[in-house]
Amino acid sequence: MNCKNIIRELSNYLDDALDQPLKTSIEHHLEGCEDCRIVVDTTKHTVQIFCNSEPAPLPEETRTRLRDALFKHLGKIRSQPKA
Numbered sequence: 001m002n003c004k005n006i007i008r009e010l011s012n013y014l015d016d017a018l019d020q021p022l023k024t025s026i027e028h029h030l031e032g033c034e035d036c037r038i039v040v041d042t043t044k045h046t047v048q049i050f051c052n053s054e055p056a057p058l059p060e061e062t063r064t065r066l067r068d069a070l071f072k073h074l075g076k077i078r079s080q081p082k083a
Contacts, residue, residue, distance in 0.1 A: 001029040006036045014044055 006029060012018050013026055030037050058066070 001025040003029075003033060003036055006030070006033075007039070010040065010043060013040070014047065
Protein backbone atom coordinates (compact mmCIF):
# COMPACT_ATOMS: atom_id res chain seq x y z
CA MET A 1 0.00 0.00 0.00
CA ASN A 2 1.30 3.45 -0.86
CA CYS A 3 0.05 7.03 -0.56
CA LYS A 4 -1.41 7.06 -4.08
CA ASN A 5 -3.50 3.96 -3.28
CA ILE A 6 -4.71 5.58 -0.07
CA ILE A 7 -6.06 8.53 -2.04
CA ARG A 8 -7.61 6.20 -4.60
CA GLU A 9 -9.45 4.24 -1.88
CA LEU A 10 -10.16 7.16 0.46
CA SER A 11 -13.88 7.37 -0.22
CA ASN A 12 -14.39 3.62 0.13
CA TYR A 13 -12.32 3.60 3.32
CA LEU A 14 -14.33 6.41 4.89
CA ASP A 15 -17.58 4.72 3.83
CA ASP A 16 -16.36 1.44 5.39
CA ALA A 17 -16.91 -0.23 2.02
CA LEU A 18 -13.66 -2.20 1.73
CA ASP A 19 -12.94 -5.85 2.23
CA GLN A 20 -11.04 -6.59 5.43
CA PRO A 21 -7.61 -7.28 3.86
CA LEU A 22 -7.61 -3.94 2.00
CA LYS A 23 -8.88 -2.08 5.06
CA THR A 24 -6.14 -3.67 7.18
CA SER A 25 -3.51 -2.73 4.59
CA ILE A 26 -4.69 0.89 4.60
CA GLU A 27 -4.69 1.04 8.39
CA HIS A 28 -1.18 -0.41 8.49
CA HIS A 29 -0.03 2.30 6.05
CA LEU A 30 -1.74 5.01 8.11
CA GLU A 31 0.17 3.89 11.22
CA GLY A 32 3.43 4.87 9.55
CA CYS A 33 2.44 7.76 7.28
CA GLU A 34 1.58 11.03 8.98
CA ASP A 35 0.74 12.75 5.67
CA CYS A 36 -1.91 10.17 4.81
CA ARG A 37 -3.30 10.27 8.36
CA ILE A 38 -3.72 14.03 8.00
CA VAL A 39 -5.51 13.61 4.65
CA VAL A 40 -7.82 10.91 6.03
CA ASP A 41 -8.59 12.82 9.25
CA THR A 42 -9.15 16.13 7.44
CA THR A 43 -11.42 14.52 4.86
CA LYS A 44 -13.37 12.67 7.55
CA HIS A 45 -13.91 15.90 9.51
CA THR A 46 -14.87 17.83 6.36
CA VAL A 47 -17.51 15.23 5.51
CA GLN A 48 -18.88 15.32 9.07
CA ILE A 49 -19.10 19.12 9.03
CA PHE A 50 -20.76 19.11 5.61
CA CYS A 51 -23.29 16.43 6.60
CA ASN A 52 -24.24 18.31 9.77
CA SER A 53 -24.69 21.70 8.11
CA GLU A 54 -27.74 23.33 6.60
CA PRO A 55 -27.59 24.31 2.94
CA ALA A 56 -27.13 28.02 2.35
CA PRO A 57 -29.69 29.65 0.09
CA LEU A 58 -28.35 30.75 -3.28
CA PRO A 59 -28.94 34.29 -4.43
CA GLU A 60 -31.46 34.40 -7.28
CA GLU A 61 -28.84 35.65 -9.77
CA THR A 62 -26.54 32.74 -8.93
CA ARG A 63 -29.40 30.26 -9.17
CA THR A 64 -30.33 31.58 -12.62
CA ARG A 65 -26.73 31.47 -13.90
CA LEU A 66 -26.30 27.92 -12.59
CA ARG A 67 -29.56 26.75 -14.17
CA ASP A 68 -28.63 28.34 -17.50
CA ALA A 69 -25.17 26.75 -17.44
CA LEU A 70 -26.67 23.33 -16.70
CA PHE A 71 -29.20 23.61 -19.54
CA LYS A 72 -26.44 24.74 -21.92
CA HIS A 73 -24.25 21.78 -20.89
CA LEU A 74 -27.14 19.32 -21.23
CA GLY A 75 -27.90 20.72 -24.68
CA LYS A 76 -24.32 20.04 -25.77
CA ILE A 77 -24.50 16.48 -24.47
CA ARG A 78 -27.80 15.79 -26.24
CA SER A 79 -26.52 17.18 -29.53
CA GLN A 80 -23.46 14.93 -29.63
CA PRO A 81 -23.68 12.04 -32.11
CA LYS A 82 -24.33 8.65 -30.56
CA ALA A 83 -21.57 6.06 -30.85
